[in-house]
Amino acid sequence: MIFAVMFSAINVIAQRPPVISSPDVQADNSIIFRYFSRNAKEVKISGEFLKEPITLKKDTSGIWSVTVPPVTPDIYPYNFTVDGVGVADPNNTHIFANERFKRSIVEVKGNKPLVHSLQNVPHGKVIYQYYDSKALITTRQLLVYTPPNFDASGKTKYPVLYLIHGGSDTEETWTKVGKANLIADNLIALGKAKPMIIVMPYGNVRPAPMPDFTKDVVNDVIPFIESNYPVKSGSENRAVAGFSVGGGQTLNIGLTNTDKFGYICSYAPYTATEEFKKNFTDWSPDAEKINKQVKLFTISVGTDDFLYESVKQNIAMFNEKKIKVNPLIVSGGHTWMNCKLFLAMSLQEIFK
Amino acid sequence: MIFAVMFSAINVIAQRPPVISSPDVQADNSIIFRYFSRNAKEVKISGEFLKEPITLKKDTSGIWSVTVPPVTPDIYPYNFTVDGVGVADPNNTHIFANERFKRSIVEVKGNKPLVHSLQNVPHGKVIYQYYDSKALITTRQLLVYTPPNFDASGKTKYPVLYLIHGGSDTEETWTKVGKANLIADNLIALGKAKPMIIVMPYGNVRPAPMPDFTKDVVNDVIPFIESNYPVKSGSENRAVAGFSVGGGQTLNIGLTNTDKFGYICSYAPYTATEEFKKNFTDWSPDAEKINKQVKLFTISVGTDDFLYESVKQNIAMFNEKKIKVNPLIVSGGHTWMNCKLFLAMSLQEIFK
Numbered sequence: 062m063i064f065a066v067m068f069s070a071i072n073v074i075a076q077r078p079p080v081i082s083s084p085d086v087q088a089d090n091s092i093i094f095r096y097f098s099r100n101a102k103e104v105k106i107s108g109e110f111l112k113e114p115i116t117l118k119k120d121t122s123g124i125w126s127v128t129v130p131p132v133t134p135d136i137y138p139y140n141f142t143v144d145g146v147g148v149a150d151p152n153n154t155h156i157f158a159n160e161r162f163k164r165s166i167v168e169v170k171g172n173k174p175l176v177h178s179l180q181n182v183p184h185g186k187v188i189y190q191y192y193d194s195k196a197l198i199t200t201r202q203l204l205v206y207t208p209p210n211f212d213a214s215g216k217t218k219y220p221v222l223y224l225i226h227g228g229s230d231t232e233e234t235w236t237k238v239g240k241a242n243l244i245a246d247n248l249i250a251l252g253k254a255k256p257m258i259i260v261m262p263y264g265n266v267r268p269a270p271m272p273d274f275t276k277d278v279v280n281d282v283i284p285f286i287e288s289n290y291p292v293k294s295g296s297e298n299r300a301v302a303g304f305s306v307g308g309g310q311t312l313n314i315g316l317t318n319t320d321k322f323g324y325i326c327s328y329a330p331y332t333a334t335e336e337f338k339k340n341f342t343d344w345s346p347d348a349e350k351i352n353k354q355v356k357l358f359t360i361s362v363g364t365d366d367f368l369y370e371s372v373k374q375n376i377a378m379f380n381e382k383k384i385k386v387n388p389l390i391v392s393g394g395h396t397w398m399n400c401k402l403f404l405a406m407s408l409q410e411i412f413k
Numbered sequence: 414m415i416f417a418v419m420f421s422a423i424n425v426i427a428q429r430p431p432v433i434s435s436p437d438v439q440a441d442n443s444i445i446f447r448y449f450s451r452n453a454k455e456v457k458i459s460g461e462f463l464k465e466p467i468t469l470k471k472d473t474s475g476i477w478s479v480t481v482p483p484v485t486p487d488i489y490p491y492n493f494t495v496d497g498v499g500v501a502d503p504n505n506t507h508i509f510a511n512e513r514f515k516r517s518i519v520e521v522k523g524n525k526p527l528v529h530s531l532q533n534v535p536h537g538k539v540i541y542q543y544y545d546s547k548a549l550i551t552t553r554q555l556l557v558y559t560p561p562n563f564d565a566s567g568k569t570k571y572p573v574l575y576l577i578h579g580g581s582d583t584e585e586t587w588t589k590v591g592k593a594n595l596i597a598d599n600l601i602a603l604g605k606a607k608p609m610i611i612v613m614p615y616g617n618v619r620p621a622p623m624p625d626f627t628k629d630v631v632n633d634v635i636p637f638i639e640s641n642y643p644v645k646s647g648s649e650n651r652a653v654a655g656f657s658v659g660g661g662q663t664l665n666i667g668l669t670n671t672d673k674f675g676y677i678c679s680y681a682p683y684t685a686t687e688e689f690k691k692n693f694t695d696w697s698p699d700a701e702k703i704n705k706q707v708k709l710f711t712i713s714v715g716t717d718d719f720l721y722e723s724v725k726q727n728i729a730m731f732n733e734k735k736i737k738v739n740p741l742i743v744s745g746g747h748t749w750m751n752c753k754l755f756l757a758m759s760l761q762e763i764f765k
Contacts, residue, residue: 100497145452146495147503149515154583156515160506161432163515179543179552187541189588191531200531213565231506236541 081124083152084139084167090131092167094141095152099123101143108139108167109396117141134171135398136240140164158237160265161229166238174247176405177240182250183209187242192285196276197266203282204232205290206242206259208249218293220412221258221286222324223278224404225303225310228331232263235404238397239304244405254408260286264307272336275314279321297356300324300411304400305368306331308360312375313340316384319354326407329362329395332375341378348383357410358386361403363393433476435504436491436519442483444519446493447504451475453495460491460519461748469493486523487750488592492516510589512617513581518590526599528757529592534602535561539594544637548628549618555634556584557642558594558611560601570645572764573610573638574676575630576756577655577662580683584615587756590749591656596757606760612638616659624688627666631673649708652676652763656752657720658683660712664727665692668736671706678759681714681747684727693730700735709762710738713755715745 083095096104096117104125105114110132117125138157140147149156150165157164174180188205208219224241226234235241241259248254262282266274283299286292301322303311308330315325317340332341360379362372379386389406393399435447448456448469456477457466462484469477490509492499501508502517509516526532540557560571576593578586587593593611600606614634618626635651638644653674655663660682667677669692684693712731714724731738741758745751 098498143498144496146450146498146500148498148500151499151513151515154510154512156508158506161503163501163503163508181552184543189539189541191536200533 081152083150084165086167086169087128090134090169090171092129092132092169094127094129094139094150096125096141096143096150097123098125098143101125103142103144105142106139107142107147109137109394109398110135110139110169114142132169134169134175136166136168136177136238136401138164138166138238138397155237158231158233159229160231176247177244177401178247179243180247180250182246184246185209185211185242185249187236192281194277194281196273196281201263201277202232203263204236204261205286206236206245206261207290208256208258209246211256212291215291218291219256219258220293220298220300221260221290222300222302222408222411223260223262223282223314225262225264225301225307227304228306229265230307231265232261234397235259235261239400239404241404244401245408248405248408255412257408257412258286258290258292264303264310272313272339274310275317275336278314279318283321296321296323296354298323298412300326300407302326302328302404302407303330304328304397304403305395306334308332309334309337313337315355315358316340316346316351319351323354323356324407324411325355325358326403326411327360328400328403329366329368329372330360330375331368332371344382346382346384348385352383352385355385358384359389359407359410360386361389361391361399361406363391363395363399365392365394366399367395433504435502436517438519438521439480442486442521442523444481444484444521445478446481446491446502447476447478448493448495448502449476450495453477455494455496457494458491459494459499461489461746461750462487462491462521466494484521486521486527488518488520488529488590488753490516490518490590490749507589510583510585511581512583528599529596529753530599531595532599532602534598536598537561537563537594537601539588544633546629546633548625548633553615553629554584555615556588556613557638558588558597558613559642560608560610561598563608564643567643570643571608571610572645572650572652573612573642574652574654574760574763575612575614575634575666577614577616577653577659577666579656580658581617582659583617584613586749587613591752591756593756596753597760600757600760607764609760609764610638610642610644616655616662624665624691626662627669627688630666631670635673648673648675648706650675650764652678652759654678654680654756654759655682656680656749656755657747658686660684661686661689665689667707667710668692668698668703671703675706675708676759676763677707677710678755678763679712680752680755681718681720681724682712682727683720684723696734698734698736700737704735704737707737710736711741711759711762712738713741713743713751713758715743715747715751717744717746718751719747 085093104117117127149163153165308327437445456469469479501515505517660679
């Protein structure tokens with residue numbers, strides 16, 4: 062009786078588009094992408110596993126599809142372009158956390174676990190919380206990774222990595238796209254990384270100028286973390302890392318505070334900012350002092366990165382100023398695939 | 414010198430679409446929506462603040478815009494439809510966490526703080542973590558809200574609300590759209606809700622049948638939480654609540670485990686499931702026993718909800734079986750605006 066009445070509800074739900082599976086990763090690492098539209102004239106897919114967009118084909122039920130040949134196991138951003146309009150994959154829950162575009166991400170697992178895969182190891186937690194930023198006169202959210210078997214009693218103290226996202230990314234991009242938490246879980250389980258806290262602040266400061274973010278990190282974020290988590294003191298227990306605009310922020314934050322950061326890891330830094338110009342144009346550093354304070358200063362970049370030439374110039378500048386820098390030059394572009402690699406390298410080098 | 418080289422990088426970044434602000438909420442609670450496309454022929458907006466979609470107008474630079482007249486302060490889902498293709502707002506970071514559609518959300522704050530607003534009160538944390546589900550033979554993520562000034566030492570113990578999302582939502586929907594954490598922060602600050610832990614599991618179990626989720630909650634999630642958090646024992650310290658499909662799951666989980674849940678709060682339940690049929694078709698409950706065990710059993714729904722008639726039938730069925738149920742009938746539809754209201758009501762009633 063009661064179920065007859067519910068028929069209207071079922072009908073409403075039945076009017077939804079058909080349940081289709083996309084992306085559908087196959088055993089051979091090929092990927093089937095599907096998109097439902099009866100009315101679209103053209104559906105294409107662009108992905109960081111493709112050199113150029115490819116066109117999907119429509120079947121009689123309105124489901125467009127294409128099979129992308131086997132790709133190297135990794136996590137890739139992609140989007141559809143439907144009659145010229147870029148859209149995230151409506152059937153994929155996993156969205157690239159970003160303020161300027163809406164792309165989806167697809168994980169191609171392959172048959173051996175990668176450093177960023179969800180593996181059968183003890184897992185840490187990712188904590189979302191608010192803090193008051195006096196520098197920015199607002200309440201902001203940040204993410205805090207605590208390692209597996211984290212001792213909340215305060216008896217065990219941990220070193221801290223401050224990890225900054227790219228230009229239009231958000232405080233969630235390092236976990237949602239960069240899998241920083243899983244990379245840390247896996248490397249800690251292997252004994253290759255020290256148990257550490259990773260703090261992921263929100264780095265976009267608009268319209269305020271960049272230096273305000275340096276102030277926010279140094280005067281607000283660090284004291285907030287150190288008064289709320291069991292943290293080891295001293296610059297040898299503090300690292301800063303970041304990608305793209307966040308890589309530029311890393312250089313500014315780290316190199317203007319070498320008494321506070323023993324490790325500075327800059328990934329494909331974008332440095333054409335007022336703050337960088339102000340800090341480094343007429344910079345005459347006490348290189349000997351900085352080289353003593355900073356235990357590791359790395360700059361990483363891919364040879365296909367659109368910033369490759371400018372990053373090389375950065376490295377040359379630091380060499381010229383006698384600042385010891387370890388370059389890591391790999392293949393690939395300005396991508397989060399490379400970001401994961403760079404982070405995995407850094408986690409094995411810091412706090413040791 | 415170094416900056417000349419960076420010009421190529423600046424140019425690449427300059428090729429992005431213009432930075433436009435959307436949604437742009439005005440002081441009078443009207444909202445300007447903007448979308449950039451030089452090629453689109455038609456751009457419309459659909460939102461839960463609109464009776465029907467309205468069309469945006471394009472300026473000479475390719476920016477489409479429309480001003481929606483003042484709306485009641487709340488948080489609303491919306492999306493653009495560009496030449497027939499539904500898309501989230503590319504310039505809005507806030508996405509409706511869902512597996513089947515990509516919508517954006519806009520917060521209209523108004524001039525007095527609402528129960529779900531970010532207010533100047535102590536804030537709890539939202540913790541993302543993995544647990545092993547034996548019922549579902551997999552590792553799954555859940556979210557845990559811990560209240561402001563949470564005592565991690567184990568000395569203070571807390572009651573726990575298990576809170577389940579709607580049908581195609583995710584474990585993030587109750588915080589990202591439902592603002593469960595902020596509602597709890599605000600009501601705890603006012604002394605209107607008890608400090609509590611809120612656990613938000615991932616409720617979608619496909620292709621496995623519904624009863625597996627009940628097993629997951631009872632046999633995996635609850636023991637996991639109770640062995641990892643300082644939790645008060647006894648059914649009087651355990652509540653279950655949920656919306657839509659999650660409201661149906663709430664009825665199944667709660668009413669088949671009245672020894673475990675002292676509070677059962679079902680919001681606009683969708684109940685046309687095999688599990689509901691199996692559990693309740695020939696149900697001959699010991700009403701007196703259940704009414705003693707369950708301190709509060711509420712069913713909430715809006716009069717414009719497409720499930721309104723079926724929910725009324727549900728309430729009638731429970732009345733007929735002499736199960737004490739408190740209906741909460743409000744205006745509005747099957748919406749997350751109503752969800753926030755229902756949760757705010759429940760938080761003031763449970764654990765008292």
